[in-house]
Amino acid sequence: MSTPTRQLVDLLEEHVGPLVGTRTPAVGAAIVRGDDAAVLAGGRPHKGQREIADAHTAFETGSLTKTCTALLLAEMVAHGDVSPTDPVETHLPRHAHPRPGKAQITLVDLATHTAGLPRLPRNLFLPAARNWLSDPYARYTREDLYHATARLRPGRFAGTPRYSTFGVGLLGQILADAAGTSYPQLLATRVLHPLGMDGSGAPPAIAPTTPHATGHHRGRPVGHWHFDALAGAGALRSTATDMLCYLRAHLHPEWLPPTLAHAVRDVALPRHRMSGPAGASGTSVALVWNHRHTHGEELLWHTGGTGGFTAFAGFSPTAVAGVAVLANTRPTHRDPVLSAARRLFRSAVFPK
Template sequence: MRFRGRRREGRPEEFVAAPGSPAWAAGLLRSLRGAAPGASTVALAVRHGPERALLATGETAWRGGTPADADTRFEIGSLTKTFTGLLLAEMVARGEVAYDDPISRFLPRTARPQLRGSPITLLHLATHTSGLPRLPPGLLRSGAPAWFSNPYAGFSPDALLGALARTRPRAAPGTRVRYSNYGVGLLGELLVRAAHGPGGDIAPLLAERVLDPLGLARTSCAADQPQATGYWHGRARPRWQMATMAGAGAGRSSARDLLTVLDALCAPGAVPPAVPGTLRAALLDVTVPRIALPTAGTRIALVWNIRPRPSHDLYHHSGGTRGFTCFAGFSPQTRVAFAALANTSPSLSGGFIQRAYLELWALAQHGIVHRES
């Protein structure tokens, strides 16, 4: 199915929809396309009750690209953290780790941070309450020459362990929410150590435990597979590289794969019978609220942000790299899921992410009205 829109240069642009996508979804894609100036492609995945839509517009690059579709891979940046949270829940279901395990259990003595108060646990890392800063000490200095392309590429596993030994948490663990790439990146590294010992890589572990069982064929941390070209202020960016802390932001995914995992989070009981029981348990556990922020009126599950509404909850998270922006969210009570991806860097205004959140909110509100009518 194809819809007509407008390209940036004023030429007609086709919106390509997967078979069965409802016509109303084209309006959502147009809205998102307008919020992503500089992108050569925008992709959308929507679940609204029994209806689902997969659409994309544009090409994978401004020059020499191919038509984008629901299977085009985008860098998803911090949205990778939601998969790391799901991996944590799966390993808890297996009995391999526990949420209250101190991180010192998985670290050599020389790499343990200088703590304030109680130990940092795996749950602290997954809820941004560890007290760790946003980035590891030393990353700003080492990544400065490649800050607008690949600042994490030269930050090695040894550098991460060295940084941990120098780290002084900004607050006592469990006392304050402070968003930390460092914390969730470290969580991914510790889960690998728990499963396979030192020197492992999160990519095969994530594939074995989460991605392959859910059938997410185009989701991985691999930078050497086909994907859209990312843009920053109109300039093509090199592919995002993370030598370590991959669980915080090295992921790639597609609109189709994101809708698959969002559907599973909305209705874990409806996943295929072949999905292992530990992953089924994790799909339920990962959405349990862990932290309440009364002043902000929000909660935090394992990585996911939760916005409680009078009759439903909105789970959401966003991500970005130097050339991509993405958003994903869902509401289990209304069976609404929404994912949007663009191959341009996040704007200072956050326009694309804000537009995607508002569309999720509107769909959930409509779902409530439809359910009650």
């Protein structure tokens, strides 16, 4: 009879192992169930190139960063630095205040995608057009973000979940401004280092010795994405080992310092029912995380992607189980990486 940890290794090899060397040069994955955990990482030659990856290789996580920004908000609330109901004007310079509307935008609105903001700032498209597929956010500055915020008029979509990279990126910048530092440094100090995620970071706040996977699109290497003012929406790079720390923190808040423990519990609370088919399926939004109850278990998950990377993380506080999958290939329609990650998540939460 196999041991519990061996069973988890088998699940990783079953669901994630086949990805390596097909369309995905390298993968890092983690799984935890109860007190047991396992990590899988590796790379194979791909079109004449060898991608060497292990459990300490960093991958871009894209929008998984948003879950870290939500945790950062909850931690700063627990610490008394900000309030979730603070209007954004409280933490913005006067020239960046949104125009008067039917409602004020609060920090928690940004974290639950209910502020009525568009998916991306309108003034991002023109300067990013030349690098839209290769590095679209690199030159989007804080002043660009402030200019976009000043043109907002809250009202039309306020109160209804509407996914917004603009909103969570703005939240990350506001939190950094409130703390008087940069988003990468704030995230490292208040979240990543306390969780033991020392190989992770939003550049430049990442250990210089951390090896990085090379992103790929249609089998060809691509450059890394860089973030300026929207770092809170997509800048995090992380490893399989660190994602295991991240999962364990969300499953065992009692292991954490008091403010982080309170924050981890707070981010998992469902806040707003999703509209449309997602809402009909019982999906809600917590602080950034998607949330659903199914077959007696509570599920939270999020995905991420950049020009050369795909990421998934999900956990169940009730089943005390979670998974994370990082891959160095751009997301595609019917993405095999996300499909494998979701199957792995189901297997972790609902063992046969």
